[in-house]
Amino acid sequence: MGNVIGIGASPKRKEDQRFLTGRGNYVSDIKRPGMTAGVFVRSPHGHAVLRGIDKSAALASPGVIAVLTGEDAAADKLGSLPCGWGISDANGVPMKEPPFPMLAQGKVRFVGDMVAFVVAETPEQANEAAELLKVDYEVLPSVVGVLEAVRPGAPQLFDDVPNNICCDWELGDKAAVETAFRKAAHVAKLSLVNNRLIGNPMEPRAAIAEYEPGTDRFTLWTTSQFPHVVRFLMGALVLNIPQHKLRVVAPDVGGGFGVKQFHYGEEAVITWAAKRVMRPIKWVASRSEGYVSDRHGRDHVTEAELALDETGKFLAFRVNTLANMGGYLSTFGPNIPTNLYAPLLGGVYTTPAIYCNVKVVFTNTVPVDAYRGAGRPEATFVLERMVDVAASEMGIDRVEIRRRNMIPKEAYPYQTPVLVQYDSGDPMGCLDGALIAADVKNFGIRKAASASKGKFRGLGYSTYVEACGLAPSRFAGRLGARGGLYESATVRVHPTGQVTVMIGTHNHGQGHETTFAQIVSEKLGVSFEDVDIVYGDTDRVQFGMGTYGSRSLVVGGAALSKATDKVIVKGKKIAAHLLEASEVDIQFEAGKFSVAGTDRIKTFEEIAGAAYVPHNYPLEVLEPGLEEQAYYDPVNFTYPGGCHIAEVEVDPETGTVTLVNYTAVDDVGTVINPMIVEGQLHGGIVQGVGQALFENAVYDESSGQLLSGSLMDYCMPRADHMPMMKVSTHSTLCTHTPMGVKGCGEVGTIGSPAAVINAVVDALSHLGVTHVDMPATPNRIWRLLQNASLPVAAE
């Protein structure tokens, strides 16, 4: 038995050696013989009729091999980019689903919409030719905001989508909510905006496509979180390439956060073009290109009302949201502000009646889809801001009102009024832990110290629960998913006892090569070093749905656990044969098969060797080999939750908000690798802090131009924006996943925006400030202070 490193340990990551030494293998690092360069020509207009494209000058430019447009795609009878979810309105009428051509046809609908693809010998030549392409646009008025898009007379993106409304969706018992509101002692109201975000993984998107005429096979290397899904969507639904003739590889991928979990038109265009030009083609997005083509996130405008009784108990919650979909429906687009949003509006509270209406709206902006948290941060933000507003209006302490409404630990499993049933949780335990860790009892001293420097200090709380581990297919299917959301794993034991795992999730920073190896090491008793995890290649991995929705460990890890159990079962059969015992008498523990009650044992390595040398096997009952596969489809979502506490200091002279303390206590179920979990929490929290304080995707209203289209205009969190965060876990075990895991990838991003904004509002509450929209930039705060200070001074 070697160096077993199992569940609960924090070995250093297997993936680090290559990244630390500059030997990662990202798509842009790959070169293929005879490779050409591709460049996309994108619409400079938010909304325009595409009257014609004159290719002649571009085609005559040096080094140009091909110029392809939407007309060429139409001539080749290629499909449009599919949407993976179909939602319906209250009457069961399906959403409006206009086609999303991979290259624009007839019209362009956002700045960045693709109109042509230029292939040349070098990137410079392709860029020069792209400049020469003459595109005749008839510019139309653009509409970028959801409020404006649904107004009468607004520019219409599609002829058959009246008022730009894709779907008027709802969830919950509207009548019960209305009854509860009539009985309420107090009704608190809140209008808010959930700001539009751009995910910005540090590696820009890229793709290389190659066609091999000898075998009639395509290979696409792409920066994707789910290569098998790309193979299916692109091969089966867009390009009509048989699945066995299409290999999709997602090698090292430099961050995803949702941005890389969609099937993008660029992937389809480059794969189609590779066969047309019979040479490999490489496309690497610039950061600027990413800003106008990576799917954006969030972008809600919401009106919420909370009905309470005289003691502050929540009676009913009513939420009306307008959600921006951008110019077309992206892969998961309509699912995010509906199914991943409204079912979380109960949070960790016992609110008995909830109703949510969401109007899903088209605008002349980049398509909006999932971004880390996806729907759940938006739900948490509405709810946790609402709770603070209600507490303030009723004069109840913010912690106390949360306690009065929290689901007690012993009430789990807990059925909410909005579909989901939480299996486990302890929100009060998380809150109590966070209050201590954040040293809340001494906040007054710190606030006074800030005040003595002329600064306003504020404390903000947020509790949350999320539904992740996407997803139980049966449940997802009822909600409109057009595919399954299981995961698969193969455990291949080599004759020497080392193990290769093929798994359908994708690792792009989460440390799967380490965490999954720990699971195998513990379960099989093999050395941690003797386990390799393979992912991201449809030719090497059987199948998979990829990585998003905090699903990799929850769903993929469960498939791996199941497959490993099957290896043990097979190993017992082999051991029974070798040890001349009955299979039921074979025990497996710590890497050894033994006959119960005897000292007859075979090591795992011996069994692995014997599996491949079946000289005297009873072949009619025992196959050679030691390799097992499992598919796992969860029975429920998992429900991580927790409590975050932010502490900010506001400088009234400049409006600058400084985050001075941050505390998180999260319930993520069983922790396999504490070091990696802590890293996920850190990263998630800072992305949420980014939304609360810095990040904002802004469009010009009339032209549809993206004004925050570079790292100079879109403020990303930097090292000096953050204090040292205090993160810890307070775990209850998931009751339905094999290892009790719940997932941890998104929790930080879900809990943090509300905590930070609640802290900012608290800091300014003495000036009568009751709400601050995100991001709480110095400009916004300064203006608020200018408006607020006069009446206060007059008091």
Add this chain to the structure above:
Amino acid sequence: MQISFTLNGRPTTVEVEPATLVAELLREQLHLTGTHIGCDTSQCGACVVHLNGLPVKSCTLLAPALDGATLLTIEGLQGAPGSNQMHPMQEAFREHHGLQCGFCTPGMLMTAVALATEKPDLTEADVRHGLEGNICRCTGYQNIVVSVMAGAAAMNAAKGE
């Protein structure tokens, strides 16, 4: 035009177009793909290398500027080619989980080594300020800051030996 420079300790002569950026030269011509390109506005820092011992963003430096200079990239940080001995800063990043997806990591390491070289007694505030030109989207910076402090301490200790 032809330029000659010392690349990771080895004399190197290459033919370049004058408009070639150092990041492109490294990645496309010299096949050193550890230097990454994460933006087009010199903001992200994924492309940081050392030019004559000082950290520079190689995406904004023209290749002719290398003539006669000494260039160190992530591939040369480890020491002798083929050596498995990592630089103390690389070890510190591994030890303290200072990286996730790995894309910003080479630039972070090159900046970190330069920071620690310039100021041996780095404070947390120094590190946070010093990393302003390097963006990481995964880690929330916390473990990077811890790694840089630990790496700097290890570099100091190695110097003292």
